Amino acid sequence: MTMTLLTLLEDLKRQPRALTPEEDLYLQRIGDEIRRAPHDTARWRVLEREGFHEFDWSTADADLFAKLTALRRAGMN
Numbered sequence: 404m405t406m407t408l409l410t411l412l413e414d415l416k417r418q419p420r421a422l423t424p425e426e427d428l429y430l431q432r433i434g435d436e437i438r439r440a441p442h443d444t445a446r447w448r449v450l451e452r453e454g455f456h457e458f459d460w461s462t463a464d465a466d467l468f469a470k471l472t473a474l475r476r477a478g479m480n
Contacts, residue, residue: 408430437450
């Protein structure tokens, strides 16, 4: 299975554990890519590529839900 941010977060939610070196490097790369994105649309596209368009929002914390919803709305404009 290909690792995406969503699959990694779901796996960690099911079974909390320490990150592997590969997972840590992957998260650093995704974080850098999001930070370097020139605007919200580009940031949302990274998250969308990483599976966030398939996210089960019913289990999200309210603050995460609010931030991702705002980013998604900005990315759609």
